[in-house]
Amino acid sequence: MEQSSIITIKELIKRFPVGKGEFTALNGINLAFNTGEFAGIVGPSGSGKTTLLNIIGSLDTATEGKAVVMGQSTGDLTTKGAAKLRRKHLGFIFQTYNLLPVYTVYENVEFPLLLLQMSDSERRKAINDALEWVGLTDKIKSRPAQLSGGECQRVAIARAMVKKPEIVLADEPTANLDAANSHNILKMMLKLNEELKTTFIFATHDDKVIKYLKRKISLEDGKVVKDEIIKIKGD
Amino acid sequence: MIAIKLAYRNLVGAGLRTWLNVIVLAFVLFMIIWHYGILDGWNEQANRDMKAWEVGNGQYWQENYDPYDFFTLEESHAKIPEALKKATNDGIVTPILINQGSIYPEGRIQSMLLKGITPDQNVIVLPSEELNVESEEIPVIIGRRMAKSCKLQEGDVTTIRWRDINGTFDATEVKIVKVFNCDVPNVDQGQIWIHIEKLQEMMQAYGEATMFIIGEDFEMNETVSGWEYKDFDFLMTEMNEMMKMKKVGGSFMYVILMLLAMLAIFDTQVLSIFRRQKEIGTYIAMGMTRAQVVSLFTVEGAMHAILAVIFIGIFGTPLLIWLMSIGMTMPAGSDDMGIAIAETIYPVYGAGLIIGTSLLIFVITLIVSYLPARKISKMKPTDAIKGKIQ
Ligand SMILES: Nc1ncnc2c1ncn2[C@@H]1O[C@H](COP(=O)(O)OP(=O)(O)O)[C@@H](O)[C@H]1O
Numbered sequence: 318m319e320q321s322s323i324i325t326i327k328e329l330i331k332r333f334p335v336g337k338g339e340f341t342a343l344n345g346i347n348l349a350f351n352t353g354e355f356a357g358i359v360g361p362s363g364s365g366k367t368t369l370l371n372i373i374g375s376l377d378t379a380t381e382g383k384a385v386v387m388g389q390s391t392g393d394l395t396t397k398g399a400a401k402l403r404r405k406h407l408g409f410i411f412q413t414y415n416l417l418p419v420y421t422v423y424e425n426v427e428f429p430l431l432l433l434q435m436s437d438s439e440r441r442k443a444i445n446d447a448l449e450w451v452g453l454t455d456k457i458k459s460r461p462a463q464l465s466g467g468e469c470q471r472v473a474i475a476r477a478m479v480k481k482p483e484i485v486l487a488d489e490p491t492a493n494l495d496a497a498n499s500h501n502i503l504k505m506m507l508k509l510n511e512e513l514k515t516t517f518i519f520a521t522h523d524d525k526v527i528k529y530l531k532r533k534i535s536l537e538d539g540k541v542v543k544d545e546i547i548k549i550k551g552d
Numbered sequence: 553m554i555a556i557k558l559a560y561r562n563l564v565g566a567g568l569r570t571w572l573n574v575i576v577l578a579f580v581l582f583m584i585i586w587h588y589g590i591l592d593g594w595n596e597q598a599n600r601d602m603k604a605w606e607v608g609n610g611q612y613w614q615e616n617y618d619p620y621d622f623f624t625l626e627e628s629h630a631k632i633p634e635a636l637k638k639a640t641n642d643g644i645v646t647p648i649l650i651n652q653g654s655i656y657p658e659g660r661i662q663s664m665l666l667k668g669i670t671p672d673q674n675v676i677v678l679p680s681e682e683l684n685v686e687s688e689e690i691p692v693i694i695g696r697r698m699a700k701s702c703k704l705q706e707g708d709v710t711t712i713r714w715r716d717i718n719g720t721f722d723a724t725e726v727k728i729v730k731v732f733n734c735d736v737p738n739v740d741q742g743q744i745w746i747h748i749e750k751l752q753e754m755m756q757a758y759g760e761a762t763m764f765i766i767g768e769d770f771e772m773n774e775t776v777s778g779w780e781y782k783d784f785d786f787l788m789t790e791m792n793e794m795m796k797m798k799k800v801g802g803s804f805m806y807v808i809l810m811l812l813a814m815l816a817i818f819d820t821q822v823l824s825i826f827r828r829q830k831e832i833g834t835y836i837a838m839g840m841t842r843a844q845v846v847s848l849f850t851v852e853g854a855m856h857a858i859l860a861v862i863f864i865g866i867f868g869t870p871l872l873i874w875l876m877s878i879g880m881t882m883p884a885g886s887d888d889m890g891i892a893i894a895e896t897i898y899p900v901y902g903a904g905l906i907i908g909t910s911l912l913i914f915v916i917t918l919i920v921s922y923l924p925a926r927k928i929s930k931m932k933p934t935d936a937i938k939g940k941i942q
């Protein structure tokens with residue numbers, strides 16, 4: 318869209334080596350995201366959603382074209398520079414939660430803050446705030462194995478949000494959750510999006526998620542086939 | 553700093569396997585400290601006893617004297633030199649005359665050394681004053697080992713045979729007036745002690761000696777011609793060499809034990825890096841650099857050693873102190889090794905031993921933990937997050 322884009326993707330192509338040949342997972346993507354968007358990349362399995370999210374998240378690099386995130390071209394970053402970008406500005410939410418199993422809920426949420434210079438009191442307040450957002454203040458001493466799937470994903474949201482990142486990337490966050498929990502966490506994220514102006518980008522093919530999106534980008538065979546702004550948000 | 557905190561959380565969170573590794577490592581550490589403590593204690597005891605019983609503060613040897621060649625004994629005695637006369641009379645040095653002979657306990661023949669000593673000397677702790685008895689036979693004293701090997705007891709009378717300086721064989725009866733307890737084989741095994749004047753008479757070597765043992769405060773500026781000065785360190789060389797060999801020999805076992813412990817930790821590391829790919833991917837997604845993740849896993853592995861040291865600090869210290877107080881009873885027969893060895897050895901744990909061993913184990917564990925962790929830096933974060941690397 319215009320110049321205030323927080324993420325800009327230009328002519329992005331991603332090919333994976335497969336056997337002797339190559340497989341084109343993303344084929345000429347052009348996209349821009351503004352601050353505060355609540356957008357979803359939607360498409361069938363294998364359409365390239367995760368690949369695109371990984372490139373935005375600087376976990377992977379484009380074969381051609383570029384992805385500019387927070388003014389930084391991810392392809393030009395060193396691994397250290399990419400780590401810094403993620404550490405400071407990006408939060409990740411995964412389908413499988415990816416909580417650290419030996420840590421308590423509190424420690425899991427604390428983790429991203431330990432990577433940032435922060436005073437103890439600041440950190441404590443941030444963790445408590447984040448746990449309050451997701452309604453888990455009574456479970457701070459629990460370990461992931463003692464939590465339900467919904468609770469785990471809420472911890473993961475708190476962990477992604479605790480440092481108040483500019484961008485949160487969520488890859489199939491509801492795929493392992495039942496309907497009630499799916500709605501629950503989406504409402505939470507929508508609220509955080511509105512309160513903190515955090516940009517959310519989902520990769521999903523779940524209708525429950527799609528219902529909440531304010532922008533729906535449809536991907537098919539590595540190409541954007543539709544990009545629509547949705548006026549009425551679901552409830 | 554953060555790596556240590558996180559590593560500790562992960563390690564303690566990993567539970568049983570961690571503690572097994574820590575206990576194995578602690579066991580190795582404990583065994584090394586204890587065993588080398590025993591060797592150090594033994595070394596100290598042997599040094600102390602050899603100084604007190606045998607080597608004194610150094611010795612003068614008649615220039616032909618060679619303790620390893622008994623056949624030279626015939627030529628290795630000489631008149632007490634002028635330079636040593638005063639010290640001898642003052643009791644600061646004491647002359648020893650040595651001759652070869654044989655003893656006939658229960659009709660068997662056994663070769664041995666005859667050692668002449670001044671009964672009233674105070675230079676070594678040998679109970680030579682026991683030779684000051686009136687007896688029909690010549691009074692002699694022997695050590696416990698000698699008594700055992702010849703089946704002799706106090707009060708026994710036996711025959712000895714020797715050659716005088718003219719090469720003539722002679723024999724006489726001697727009476728064991730004392731069997732003394734001594735840890736130093738060189739004053740005990742294969743020898744009998746006799747009044748020096750008696751031996752001089754038997755050998756027809758009046759006023760002669762083979763060597764002198766120097767007492768505490770004796771300083772000699774001039775060289776004594778025909779005699780060689782041997783300082784304390786020289787006289788202890790053999791003993792020190794043997795101790796060194798014992799340490800090296802003993803270390804073989806610890807190398808193997810260490811290897812096993814390190815294998816366990818290596819295996820734990822490899823397994824944990826394999827099983828925790830998703831976690832590694834998550835760390836990277838959250839903004840850790842790969843180097844940070846590598847160091848996290850390295851510190852985690854190395855922390856086994858730190859926990860082992862703490863474990864030993866808490867549980868091993870009382871045990872080590874207790875073992876120090878009771879000492880170790882040496883197995884029967886271990887006194888035939890030619891080193892001065894007491895019946896009970898009290899271990900000595902030096903700071904160098906404890907710190908050195910702990911540091912060594914830490915450094916080795918660190919390396920063993922680092923090697924598999926290096927693999928992390930080659931992982932693709934996108935694959936690691938899914939946990940699908942083989
Ligand atoms: N590392 C890889 N190597 C080879 N092919 C890959 C790799 N990652 C993804 N792909 C392929 O790229 C396509 C898009 O994958 P992905 O982005 O995971 O799709 P989605 O998330 O939409 O299901 C798929 O066909 C997948 O098989």
Ligand SMILES: [Mg+2]
Pocket residue numbers: 366367368488489520
């Ligand atoms: Mg996917």
